[in-house]
Amino acid sequence: MTVAAPSHLTARERARRAARGGASRSVPAPLLAPALIAVGFLVLPLIGLLIRAPWGSIGAALSGADATQALILSLWTATATTAISLVIGVPLAWVLARTSFPGQRLLRALVTLPLVLPPVVGGVALLLAFGRTGFIGQYLNSWFGLTIPFTPLAVVMAETFVAMPFLIITVEGALRSADQGFEEAAATLGARRMTVFRRVTVPMVAPSLGAGAVLCWARALGEFGATITFAGSFPGQTETMPIAVYYALETDPDAAIALSLVLLVVSVIVLVSLRDHWLRGGSL
Amino acid sequence: MRRFTVIAVALAAVAAAGCSSSGSGSSSSSSSPSGGTITVFAAASLTGTFTQLGKQFEAAHPGDTVRFSFGPSSGLAEQITSGAPADVFASAAPANMDQVVSAGDASNPQNFALNTMEVATPPNNPGKVTSVNDLAKKSVKVALCQPQVPCGVVAAEVFKNVGITVKPVTLQPDVKSVLTQVETGNVDAGMVYVTDVMAAGSKVTGVTIPASDNASTEYPIATIKSSKQKSEAQAFMNYVLSPAGQQVLTAAGFEKP
Numbered sequence: 096m097t098v099a100a101p102s103h104l105t106a107r108e109r110a111r112r113a114a115r116g117g118a119s120r121s122v123p124a125p126l127l128a129p130a131l132i133a134v135g136f137l138v139l140p141l142i143g144l145l146i147r148a149p150w151g152s153i154g155a156a157l158s159g160a161d162a163t164q165a166l167i168l169s170l171w172t173a174t175a176t177t178a179i180s181l182v183i184g185v186p187l188a189w190v191l192a193r194t195s196f197p198g199q200r201l202l203r204a205l206v207t208l209p210l211v212l213p214p215v216v217g218g219v220a221l222l223l224a225f226g227r228t229g230f231i232g233q234y235l236n237s238w239f240g241l242t243i244p245f246t247p248l249a250v251v252m253a254e255t256f257v258a259m260p261f262l263i264i265t266v267e268g269a270l271r272s273a274d275q276g277f278e279e280a281a282a283t284l285g286a287r288r289m290t291v292f293r294r295v296t297v298p299m300v301a302p303s304l305g306a307g308a309v310l311c312w313a314r315a316l317g318e319f320g321a322t323i324t325f326a327g328s329f330p331g332q333t334e335t336m337p338i339a340v341y342y343a344l345e346t347d348p349d350a351a352i353a354l355s356l357v358l359l360v361v362s363v364i365v366l367v368s369l370r371d372h373w374l375r376g377g378s379l
Numbered sequence: 380m381r382r383f384t385v386i387a388v389a390l391a392a393v394a395a396a397g398c399s400s401s402g403s404g405s406s407s408s409s410s411s412p413s414g415g416t417i418t419v420f421a422a423a424s425l426t427g428t429f430t431q432l433g434k435q436f437e438a439a440h441p442g443d444t445v446r447f448s449f450g451p452s453s454g455l456a457e458q459i460t461s462g463a464p465a466d467v468f469a470s471a472a473p474a475n476m477d478q479v480v481s482a483g484d485a486s487n488p489q490n491f492a493l494n495t496m497e498v499a500t501p502p503n504n505p506g507k508v509t510s511v512n513d514l515a516k517k518s519v520k521v522a523l524c525q526p527q528v529p530c531g532v533v534a535a536e537v538f539k540n541v542g543i544t545v546k547p548v549t550l551q552p553d554v555k556s557v558l559t560q561v562e563t564g565n566v567d568a569g570m571v572y573v574t575d576v577m578a579a580g581s582k583v584t585g586v587t588i589p590a591s592d593n594a595s596t597e598y599p600i601a602t603i604k605s606s607k608q609k610s611e612a613q614a615f616m617n618y619v620l621s622p623a624g625q626q627v628l629t630a631a632g633f634e635k636p
Contacts, residue, residue: 145499222563228564244565245520323552327548328550329549333549340524342552344457345457
């Protein structure tokens with residue numbers, strides 16, 4: 096679009112207008128060729144996965160003990176990660192969106208840093224903090240006999256470190272753009288601040304809360320670098336789906352492809368559930 | 380908010396791109412007409428010795444450059460049979476070399492070294508490990524290699540010889556990462572090669588395994604058929620097998636095959 100859309104329109108309306116206007120327009124050749132290359136680059140690997148898939152023995156490949164354990168472990172750790180992120184991440188999003196204090200920008204940068212940090216660096220950082228000789232971990236070990244690495248707890252911590260910021264920025268954005276008039280009205284009618292939060296704020300941002308939670312869950316499910324670095328890898332304990340895929344490629348490629356297909360299907364489901372937010376260009 | 384999201388996503392993409400390019404970026408210098416660049420895929424346990432051998436080889440063959448990709452023999456074998464651009468493969472076990480040979484990617488491998496196992500503990504030995512039998516204790520946190528990696532296979536042989544069952548807390552991708560878990564003190568013990576304990580110096584303490592219980596693995600080396608630098612690849616393989624090469628390996632604790 097060369098003509099700037101009127102700025103008073105919402106992002107969703109702008110996207111709809113663009114879609115309507117663009118549908119009948121022909122695409123200039125200099126744009127079409129690279130666009131097709133981009134499509135091919137993104138889609139061909141997925142086709143490769145589907146072509147090589149051992150469709151006949153996919154059930155057998157997935158019912159192997161390690162594959163089942165990895166699937167169960169991944170599902171519950173990603174769910175626990177999402178639950179923890181909702182409990183502690185949403186309040187943080189509220190604090191970032193609705194209050195102002197010195198150093199707030201720095202705080203926001205710090206807690207969203209894991210979004211751009213290579214996950215393996217996150218894993219090293221977790222190890223240095225919570226590992227058995229880490230600056231916190233050594234006291235957990237000597238005082239409580241608690242060692243976190245190599246436990247499912249370590250998996251959840253690694254996943255939370257990487258995935259929670261996705262929920263935080265999604266919810267914070269929704270809180271900022273939500274109309275605070277309703278909250279003020281509730282407050283003037285005598286509602287306590289927590290009641291306002293529970294009965295007005297949360298329902299108002301519920302769609303973004305859902306989208307953020309799904310995004311967080313999907314990111315946790317796919318986590319590899321921080322997990323293998325901090326939690327190690329042992330079947331049934333810390334070997335999640337992505338790690339199982341990585342090792343299965345060396346020993347049983349069919350199982351690796353079957354496991355990959357499962358993750359692909361889950362990703363498609365996630366994308367479909369987020370379609371209102373992403374595919375139609377709506378704001379988060 | 381949208382702008383922030385866009386920036387975050389863009390930054391994430393840049394970070395991801397940076398990761399991948401640094402991973403594969405080592406193939407930048409291609410062969411020049413005078414000398415050749417060869418890529419050697421070698422078992423992680425050869426990291427120290429082969430790096431040194433590479434430097435010596437380059438000094439002896441001006442114009443030639445040797446690049447290494449160290450990793451688990453099982454993973455390297457899988458990469459080679461999938462078409463990775465290797466010129467030489469040095470495996471920590473015959474089984475992984477056999478996989479490459481039977482796929483038609485190499486022939487006539489020759490054994491150039493032999494390695495045995497040792498228990499590595501952190502210097503302060505928090506698990507009070509004094510013999511390999513202590514690894515069966517529940518209170519001792521043990522790191523092993525993945526079962527398909529040579530160091531995992533040989534460790535299993537040792538446990539069978541001793542007659543113990545060891546339940547590790549983690550199965551690492553290769554022997555150097557087992558060593559790292561020991562060095563960082565996150566585990567009480569790890570099963571590594573004698574050469575790894577020696578290479579780690581004061582960062583770990585070795586607990587010797589009696590010869591009657593110990594197990595060994597032979598290291599075969601071969602040139603890869605699809606190599607475009609056949610003569611340089613053969614020259615490097617010959618250098619590893621030469622007295623000069625064997626001297627480096629022996630000094631690092633390897634035995635003769």
